[in-house]
Amino acid sequence: MSSPCDPKYAPAGDVGAALMAIDSQLKAIYDGRTGSNSEQRKLVDQYIASMGPAGVDALVDGACTLIYMFMEWLRRMCEEHDKDLIEYTVPSLVAAMRMMPRTFRPEVIPTMAGLIVAAGTGLSPSLWRAQYGDWTDAELNPLEGTVVLLAEKINRIADDQDFATRLITEALSRTDRS
Template sequence: MMIDSRLRSVHADAAGPDPEQERLVQQLISSLGPQGVDDVLDGACTLIFMYMKWLREAHEAHDKDVIEYVVPTLVTTLRQMTISIPPETIPTMSGMAIAAAIGLSPTLWRQQYGDWKRTELTPLQATAFLLAEHINRMTDDPNFATRLITDALTQMEEADTAAETE
C-alpha cells in the first residue's frame, strides 16, 4: 500500500507529495507497535523479492542478467538521492537486491547482519519503490507492479480458501 501510494503521488503531481497522504502514512507508521514495524520491514523485503523475481524472469527471457541490468541502475539512482539515502546504506540495499535476484529471501539475508538501523528504513522503502517504478517503465504500465503484488495476494488467498474447504 505504501509503495503504491508513493508511485501514485510521484506520477499524479510534479509539485510534490500530497500532504494529507503523507500525514496518513506517518499516522499509520506511528500507530504500529514493534511487531507491526517488523511486519512492514518484512513486507518491504517481500516486495523487493517479488519484484526482483519478476525482473529476473523478464531478463532471462531475453538472455540478459538481471544483476547486470537492474542493480547498477538501482545503485546509481540511490546515489543521486543524497538527501534521503545515506551513502553507507547503499551497499545494504544493493546486497539485498542481489540476494533477491539469485532467489534468496532478503529478510533472511538481512538477518545475518542484525536489526535494521533507523537510517536504513528510508533506503529500504526507496529500493522497493525504485524496483516497482522500473517494472512499470519496462511494461509501459503505471500500475503493473501493484497488480503484480495484488494478483499474487489474490492467488494466495484463493489457495488458502481452497485448502480450508478440503
C-alpha cells in the same frame, strides 16, 4: 544444499501494508508531488506510527517480500530477453540511489544493493539482512526507497504506472484463493 537465507524460511510480513506505502509513493511521484508533502504520505506515516514494534517488523518483512517478488518478475523478464538479472538491475538502481542523497545516504547504499543482489540470487532479502543484526532507523527510509525504485523500474518496463502494484495484488489474490 539449502541456505539459511532460503525464502521458504522467511516471514512474508505485512505485504499489504508495505504495498500501500509503496503505492502511495508511486502515486506521489506520478502526480508530480513530493511524497513528503502529500496528504496521502502523512496518512501512511500515521498508520505506520500506530503499528507498534511488531507491526513495524512485519512491515519491514513485507517490504523485503516485495523486493523478492519484484526481483522474481524481473528475473523472468531478463530470461526472456537473454539478459543477466544482476547486471540489468543493480547498476541502474545504485546510480538512482546515488542521485537521491536525502533518501539514500552513502553508507546505506551497499546494504540496499545487497538486498537486491540477495533477492536476485534467490535468497530472502530479510534473512540476508538479518545476518548483520537488527535494522537501523537509518535503513528504513532507504528500504522503502529501494522498493519504490524496483516498482518504478517494473512500471517503466511494462509502460503502465500501476503494473507493479497490480502484479502484487494479483499474487496476493491468488494466495488468498488457495
